[in-house]
Structure formats: C-alpha cells, structure tokens
C-alpha cells in the first residue's frame with residue numbers, strides 16, 4: 537500500500553524570487569518522511585506543488601507513473617484523490633459538526649449512501665480517538681482535537697499519500713507527543729506514504745524513516761533518518777539541534793566569516809548543543825517511535841522494531 541513520489545529537478549519561483557531549485561528526492565512508498573527547513577524556505581510551496589496546486593518552473597513530480605506537473609485539470613483531479621491533506625489549522629468548517637466536517641469529502645466526491653458514510657466516518661473517528669465527539673463544533677474543542685478531526689477527514693477517502701502541514705503547530709509538547717504516536721500508529725495501520733512538514737525537532741528525530749532539509753533555496757539533504765541525525769553537515773547539525781551557531785540566522789543567512797567562527801567555537805566545545813557536540817547526532821541517534829501496543833505491526837514495522845531493539849536495547853526492551 538501507499539505509492540512512491542518521485543521528484544526530479546523541481547524549481548519554483550514567484551516572479552524573480554526563486555523559492556527552491558533543482559530539488560530531487562524520492563518519497564518511498566509506505567514510509568514516513570519529514571521535510572524540515574527554516575521559516576520561509578518554501579515547505580508549504582513544496583506540498584502545494586506535489587498536489588498540483590502550484591505549477592513549478594521546471595522539473596517533474598511522478599506519482600503512480602503520472603507527472604503531476606503536466607496533467608490537465610481533469611486528470612489532476614484523479615491523482616488528487618490519492619492524497620489526504622492535514623492542513624495546519626485542520627481547515628474545518630466552523631459551523632458544521634465534526635461528523636459533518638468529516639463526512640464532507642464523502643458527500644462531495646462519492647455517491648455513497650448515508651448509512652455507508654456513517655460507517656466510514658465513525659471508523660475514522662475511532663481511529664483518531666474522537667468517538668463520542670460527533671456533534672461538537674470545531675470552536676468547542678481543543679486544538680489537538682481539531683487536528684485529529686482534520687486527520688479523520690483526510691482519511692475518509694482512503695488516501696495512498698498523506699501530507700501533514702505542520703501538524704504540531706500551536707500544540708503543547710504533550711499533545712505533540714500524542715499526535716506523533718497517532719501518526720506512527722496510523723502509518724502502521726494503513727501503510728500510506730506520509731510526508732510531514734514540521735519545525736519540531738523532537739518529532740523529526742523520532743517519527744520518520746527519512747528526513748529532508750530545505751535551506752538557501754536548495755534541498756540540502758534528503759535521506760534515512762539515522763544518516764541525517766549522524767550528519768556533520770553544519771546546516772543539518774544546527775537545525776536538528778536547534779542551535780544558534782551555524783549558517784542559519786535570525787532573519788537571514790549569516791555571513792561566511794561569522795559562521796566559520798561559530799563552528800570553530802563549537803568544535804572547541806565552547807558552545808554545546810542540547811546533545812552536547814558536533815554533528816546532528818550528539819550523544820547518539822534518538823530511538824525511533826514505535827506503534828502502540830496492540831497495533832499489529834506490518835513486516836515493515838516489525839523490521840524497524842527489531843532494528844531499534846538492537847540499537848537501543850534499554851529503550852525498546854518490550855519491542
């Protein structure tokens with residue numbers, strides 16, 4: 537289940553402002569990938585380009601053998617059915633109950649009878665832990681619940697790909713932890729391809745199979761989580777450790793001399809990041825978040841759990 541997305545040589549600009557150029561990566565089918573990057577580096581623009589809402593200047597986005605960037609509106613509509621999108625604020629209709637919000641795509645895009653719609657809506661609400669809240673209005677529930685309702689709505693058409701636009705924005709750390717667990721559990725249950733755009737370093741360290749980083753109008757790196765977490769690339773190390781020292785500045789990129797001096801200080805051990813050292817890995821690679829007990833693990837997740845048990849015997853003793 538889940539489909540691969542192959543991005544090749546993608547470039548996007550608005551007028552004379554280049555957002556990113558020559559981005560190439562493959563989101564493997566059924567895996568979880570995270571895209572990181574400082575504010576304004578074009579992560580949301582990237583998501584919109586994948587679903588064909590924005591046209592790139594150059595390059596291709598291949599999904600199930602079709603190039604999204606070249607499709608006519610009618611064919612694009614077909615490809616979009618493969619996607620579920622969780623928008624930042626859940627994008628719920630304020631005057632509709634959660635039930636009607638979640639039922640909305642089914643009523644718009646299918647001819648299913650109400651009895652079938654009810655079965656699907658309640659199934660997805662149960663999956664995200666919202667059973668019993670059917671009649672609530674979006675304004676009556678917490679931000680975390682709104683995200684989960686948005687997620688249930690993204691699931692009703694059984695997508696092969698789910699895009700999450702900053703799922704953790706505006707949530708406290710405990711809610712973020714619950715949401716991350718839900719994302720991992722969902723992946724184990726439905727095996728769709730997940731792409732998460734986030735600023736949250738803790739999530740990026742624990743949740744994905746793959747991490748990408750956009751910076752200075754380029755994709756600096758994209759690859760397996762362990763590789764990025766162990767990388768000595770200065771931008772990757774700075775971002776994954778949330779440090780001030782490094783190429784990423786407050787509003788703009790810093791000048792080269794300042795970056796060099798800061799990195800030299802880091803090397804000398806004057807400024808240690810949260811994990812205490814050079815490179816993104818610090819004291820070691822963070823353990824991977826595994827599906828909750830009671831959720832059947834697909835062979836893919838069984839392999840991940842075994843790998844984790846070998847690398848972190850204490851943290852995942854029960855895996």
Ligand SMILES: Nc1ncnc2c1ncn2[C@@H]1O[C@H](COP(=O)(O)OP(=O)(O)OP(=O)(O)O)[C@@H](O)[C@H]1O
Nearest residue numbers: 550555573574575576577578579580581582702735
């Ligand atoms: N439709 C548009 N027309 C013109 N410029 C746009 C458009 N959409 C986005 N931009 C510009 O593209 C740049 C990247 O925006 P984007 O929202 O993708 O960044 P981001 O990495 O998602 O940021 P954040 O992390 O703060 O959400 C910004 O400078 C933004 O102003």
